[in-house]
Amino acid sequence: MILGLHHAQITIPKGAEEEGKQFYCDILGLKEVEKPESLKGRGGFWLEVGDRNVHVGTEDGFDRNTTKAHIAYLVDDISYWKRWLEKNGVKPIEGVPIPGFDRFEFRDPFGNRVEMIQEI
Known part of the structure; x- marks a missing residue:
């Protein structure tokens, strides 16, 4: 189990x-x-x-930029994270919508795919 x-x-x-x-x-x-x-x-x-x-x-x-593998961080204020990351030079990428969630993705400085997700 x-x-x-x-x-x-x-x-x-x-x-x-x-x-x-x-x-x-x-x-x-x-x-x-x-x-x-x-x-x-x-x-x-x-x-x-x-x-x-x-x-x-x-x-x-x-080449980490070539994979869909990723980690998703559950957050409580998705708007804050989008603004904060943009302020720090990180470009958010809109994800495919999932019912009940607001989310976006980005690549870390090494190319790893990262997702921020908030339950709505």
């Missing part, structure tokens, strides 16, 4: 951790959490998102 979602992982290029932290921690406001000592040598960093984690790993040789 699957009990729930423990974490999700996205990737950024090797050596881009500081730029990744600047975007995910400073702009999105997510909290970095300590990785276990046994995994620190692999690069990347972990983020706390509500009661779950997003693991930001590192890998090269992959």
Whole structure:
């Protein structure tokens, strides 16, 4: 039996951790959490998102702009996030409508597809 979602992982290029932290921690406001000592040598960093984690790993040789794979962050004020991201140079992309939700997408600085979604 699957009990729930423990974490999700996205990737950024090797050596881009500081730029990744600047975007995910400073702009999105997510909290970095300590990785276990046994995994620190692999690069990347972990983020706390509500009661779950997003693991930001590192890998090269992959064009993140070519995939529909994404992570969706549930928010309580979609208009705020659209304005905030635009103010920080991020271009929102309107998503296909889903009944009961307001949402938009964008690409992070590394090409990862990200969705902001709010229940209405």
